[in-house]
Amino acid sequence: MKPSFYNRPVLEVAPELIGCVVTHGETSGAIVEAEAYHESEPASHGFIGLRPRTEVLFGPPGRAYVYRSYGVHALLNAVCEPDGVGAGVLIRALQPLTGVGLMRRRRGLQRERDLCSGPGKLTQALGIELDDNGVDLLRGPIVISSRPPAWRDIEVVADRRIGITRAVELPWRFTAAGSRFVSRPFRLIAV
DNA sequence: CATGGGATTGACT
DNA sequence: GTCAATCCCATGC
Numbered sequence: 001m002k003p004s005f006y007n008r009p010v011l012e013v014a015p016e017l018i019g020c021v022v023t024h025g026e027t028s029g030a031i032v033e034a035e036a037y038h039e040s041e042p043a044s045h046g047f048i049g050l051r052p053r054t055e056v057l058f059g060p061p062g063r064a065y066v067y068r069s070y071g072v073h074a075l076l077n078a079v080c081e082p083d084g085v086g087a088g089v090l091i092r093a094l095q096p097l098t099g100v101g102l103m104r105r106r107r108g109l110q111r112e113r114d115l116c117s118g119p120g121k122l123t124q125a126l127g128i129e130l131d132d133n134g135v136d137l138l139r140g141p142i143v144i145s146s147r148p149p150a151w152r153d154i155e156v157v158a159d160r161r162i163g164i165t166r167a168v169e170l171p172w173r174f175t176a177a178g179s180r181f182v183s184r185p186f187r188l189i190a191v
Numbered sequence: 192c193a194t195g196g197g198a199t200t201g202a203c204t
Numbered sequence: 205g206t207c208a209a210t211c212c213c214a215t216g217c
Contacts, residue, residue, distance in 0.1 A: 044198085045198080048214075051213080051214070052214095053212075053213060067198085068210090068213095069197070069198065069199055069200095070198095070200080070210070072210055072211080073199055073200070075198060090198055118199070119199075121200080163197090164197095165197090183199095194215085195214095195215090196212105197213105199209105201208100201209100202206105202207090203205100203206085203208105
């Protein structure tokens, strides 16, 4: 992935991230579900403005914004748009590719479909923690790379975002059409 | 300093 | 379907 990839409107980046591969150590998976968030809408953490918590989200594009959700889970975002703009893509589900045995051990589960089918599940499976907040997604230790050949021409569909209470009507959730590795089924709105 | 609210998950009815 | 776990941090006094 080139640095300029993330320095664009988050609504352009999010659907293009579907099919790209997230790697951390020996574990990796293809992104099958992601959501866009932008400071201009109230569901985004950036909506409150620049705070200690949102410092990375407002920083330069191409970094990982990792935060604790419900006091329990670490959630992974890819920071987008120019330095100073609070925007990012929440990675919500992966199709496991490598290190599946390690994922099973970390998750304490066997079914491949249950390993990364949710934003808190995939960070646990890949061993991503809160102190990964701010790491460079081009240099690592968390890396996002372009679509493998088999994923080059996949169909991407849009739907409403999940688990939020504000701006629920925006169709800013993107999934790989027909994937069985998403966190929840989709309804089909656009491409 | 006290309070309240989550971009969730898994266990249980 | 319901519900608790658990912790950062924003907000308000």
